[in-house]
Amino acid sequence: MNQLERTISSVEVAKQVGKRHADLMKDIRTYIGYLAEGKVPPGDFFIEATYLDSNNQERPSFDCTKQGCEMIGNKMIGKKGVQFTAFYVQQFNKMESHIKAYPMDSYMIEDPAARAQKWIEEYQEKQQAYAIIEEQRPKVIFANAVEVAEDSVNVKVLATTLKKHGIDIGQNRLFRWLREHGYLSSKNGTTRNLPNQRALDRGLFELQLNSYYDSKSNSHRNRYTTMVTGKGQIYFVNLFLKNKDVHEADTTDVVQESFF
Numbered sequence: 600m601n602q603l604e605r606t607i608s609s610v611e612v613a614k615q616v617g618k619r620h621a622d623l624m625k626d627i628r629t630y631i632g633y634l635a636e637g638k639v640p641p642g643d644f645f646i647e648a649t650y651l652d653s654n655n656q657e658r659p660s661f662d663c664t665k666q667g668c669e670m671i672g673n674k675m676i677g678k679k680g681v682q683f684t685a686f687y688v689q690q691f692n693k694m695e696s697h698i699k700a701y702p703m704d705s706y707m708i709e710d711p712a713a714r715a716q717k718w719i720e721e722y723q724e725k726q727q728a729y730a731i732i733e734e735q736r737p738k739v740i741f742a743n744a745v746e747v748a749e750d751s752v753n754v755k756v757l758a759t760t761l762k763k764h765g766i767d768i769g770q771n772r773l774f775r776w777l778r779e780h781g782y783l784s785s786k787n788g789t790t791r792n793l794p795n796q797r798a799l800d801r802g803l804f805e806l807q808l809n810s811y812y813d814s815k816s817n818s819h820r821n822r823y824t825t826m827v828t829g830k831g832q833i834y835f836v837n838l839f840l841k842n843k844d845v846h847e848a849d850t851t852d853v854v855q856e857s858f859f
Contacts (some may be wrong), residue, residue: 612668
């Protein structure tokens, strides 16, 4: 189960329906062809992905959305069809419970009404953050120096903003600083430079899903890009500028400002 995107891997689906994964992949590709002919977005049903087989080799697969699982289930009859329907309904109900226990950012919510309510809450939180900055900045550091975009930006853009205002730091040094101070993961692998959970909970970062074509595996793959939210831009610009006079923009000395 993919908790972030609310999907079930075709590998798991194949086990549940008692079918070889290769055969299920063939069926899904057929469904995708039919959807494309009908000008229905296949990505609403099936998302290209990969998995590691028993030999630790990367193989193509699909992440099946709830609609995709329903499409597969509708093609089945008898006991297997009933059992698979029960399986995916239970799995997606668990997903809904998880989402309620761990609220998502507004852009990740499918229901329009719930998404709008979450957006209002995020907007109010952002406005509160602005108010706190206005009250606490001792030298009116931020208001006259930096414009903060409503949209999220990547770390390179944040580094450029800092540099424009006298902070001698580039993209690579900023990534290193964020890792050393616990904001981003320092582990090697696919999670490197992704936000740690506390940084996400604070609303400083969000994840942007990107799809790209991997010529080695001849398949499309997904990866995440770390984006700094408007709230995060306010936080980090204030953090660095507040220490500028004392430390002459030496980013190694901003240790005491880490929230960890």
